[in-house]
Amino acid sequence: APVNYDVVVVGTGGAGLAAAIQAHDDGARVVIIEKMPTIGGNTIKASVGMNAAETRYQKLKGIEDSKELFYEETLKGGKFKNNPVLLREFVEQAPEAIEWLAAKDIELCDITITGGMSIDRTHRPEDRSAVGGFLISGLVKNVNLRNIEVLLETSVAEILVENGAVTGVKVVDEYNDSRIINAKSVIVATGGFSANREMVVKYRPELDGFVTTNHKGATGSGIAMLQHIGADTVDMGEIQIHPTVEQTTSYLISEAMRGGGAILVSQAGKRFYNEMETRDKVSAEIIALPEKSAWIVFDEQVRANNKAADEYIAKGFVISAPTPHELAVKLNMDQEALQTTLGRYNEFVAKQDDEDFGRETALRHPLNKGPYFAIRIAPGVHHTMGGVTINTDTAVLDAQKEVIPGAWAAGEVVGGIHGANRIGGNAVADIIIFGIKAGHNAAKLALGH
Ligand code: ADP
Incomplete structure (x- = not known):
């Protein structure tokens, strides 16, 4: 029998978990769907930290930084191929995303630096441990506190659309049983496609034979599902x-x-x-x-x-x-x-x-x-910079740059923010910043606010 929710979140990486928490806090009934047997996606492997400029933690340490410089260095690192509107939003929202995490007891208060940056702006846990595990365990705690439902070993196979608007998803569980879940908003946070060798080689033949750092769920299925309902893609050949x-x-x-x-x-x-x-x-x-x-x-x-x-x-x-x-x-x-x-x-x-x-x-x-x-x-x-196109609300766009109502995307599944090369520490920032936004806007649409 079909089940009804306001918001379906696909993927349990940082983007999906942040989105689910925000959508829940905005009053939506949320379900999170994950095809793997464990939570955390590729995010759990994130090492260095989360970039943000003009944060409280930088100020505490006397680090002088500016959003403008963060913007310029990210653009330069991305070979000026970044979508400037998304990048501006990213830079603007980064300090608030750091605070959003802190308010959930996920404090990234130590600061270091990565390649392509001139200032210490990579926020990480106080004990300087890898950011991924810390972030996922903190987000999972928040998901559990809120009793948000998580379905593991369940794949979203299709996003359903009627009269041009999203109506839900078709999922397939570990017993190969399929069923329909109804929701006005579907947030696709399925990550990138670094572990899909065929897809990588399709766009970049010279990468045949390279190992990948990614978990095996990084297959790009979300990109294919969104393309199927009309989403456009950008920068698919930009593979880091x-x-x-x-x-x-x-x-x-x-x-x-x-x-x-x-x-x-x-x-x-x-x-x-x-x-x-x-x-x-x-x-x-x-x-x-x-x-x-x-x-x-x-x-x-x-x-x-x-x-x-x-x-x-x-x-x-x-x-x-x-x-x-x-x-x-x-x-x-x-x-x-x-x-x-x-x-x-x-x-x-x-x-x-x-x-x-x-x-x-x-x-x-x-x-x-x-x-x-x-x-x-x-x-x-390591990372696929390309992906589906979104606007600053994280609404998925078609080839005419029109919104596909009810389809949202955040995280590595999205293309454009990082241009031709992602800076270390910018993926974690990306998933949290746009994950929060996706959750917020998806809830708003579903609840008719
Ligand atoms: P991000 O960093 O953008 O949050 P991650 O790679 O950390 O992305 O997480 C994406 C998650 O989405 C992974 O756990 C992956 O297994 C899951 N996923 C990918 N495709 C599907 C799908 N079709 N159905 C359910 N989960 C999926």
Whole structure:
């Protein structure tokens, strides 16, 4: 028998959970549908943090930042391909989204930096742990507090439309039984398609054979469903490869390592690029090396300041040694070369001037405190910038830029915000900012306010 709700949310990543909480708080009857057996989507793997400018936490730390600079740096990082209207909205709403989370006991009060930014604006948990797990567990707590229903192992197969407006969804459960759920608003928060090799290769043939950092539910099904009801897409070929992925496990090594002072070294024992450049550029430089891979090298000080480092050690990714010489031996690397590289880098730190590669940020401290550590990395498919088109209300748009009534989308399923390259820390901001909006507007439509 059909079931009636005001708002159906598809996907339990950050966008879906934020949307569901907001829609509930606006008075809507909400159900969340997730095809995987667990909650969290790809968001749970998010590492570095959430970017926002002019926040209370920045002010507390005396960090001077501006929305304008955040806008400009994101646009530059996105190669000026970003949708300016969506990007403006994103930058404007970011501090409020940080507060929305804080009000729900999800405090991101420590601040770091990622590639392509000039100012510390990446908000993360106080204990500097990875943002994804922290965020999802906090959001799930809020979902449970509100008794919002979550259906796991249930896929939305189709969005239903009558007379041009959304009327609900068709879902298929783990026993392959299908049924209809009625709702005036459907929020598609199904994430990207990095784990759909066929779809990735369709748009970017040269990415065949690349590992992906994404969970296996990142198949792009939401894009296909929305296209089926007339949604337009944008930037589908803009697929981000992340430069630092451990290849045997496809595990992402957070940008926070470089943001915390680590460097990248080739098999020849040399730095080869500005480690704090944007992901696309750093990836391209790694692929251009003869071995198509590199080492993230850091010392005890960097380890002590990054919780993630201990996680990588526990996972067995990290090679360590008491001295640079011994580390080089273990890495099968020229000993003198690594020693020289570290010495030279440490001089640049001392004068805060990277003469070789112009690294301007995160020249944190000299790498001179043993033990020394290295992780072998190479790029992997990480994020799909393209997706369906929306307006600033998160209403899904068709090819004529007309709203499809009742269809909303937020998060990685949406295209345009990040242009040709997403900046680290901007995906978490995106899912929360636009997730809240989607929840709010979906509830408003469904309740007839
Ligand atoms: P975002 O970061 O945009 O919130 P995530 O990748 O974190 O996106 O989460 C998207 C979630 O949507 C994943 O948990 C994924 O399994 C789920 N999902 C994708 N397609 C469907 C579908 N057709 N039906 C139900 N859930 C889906």
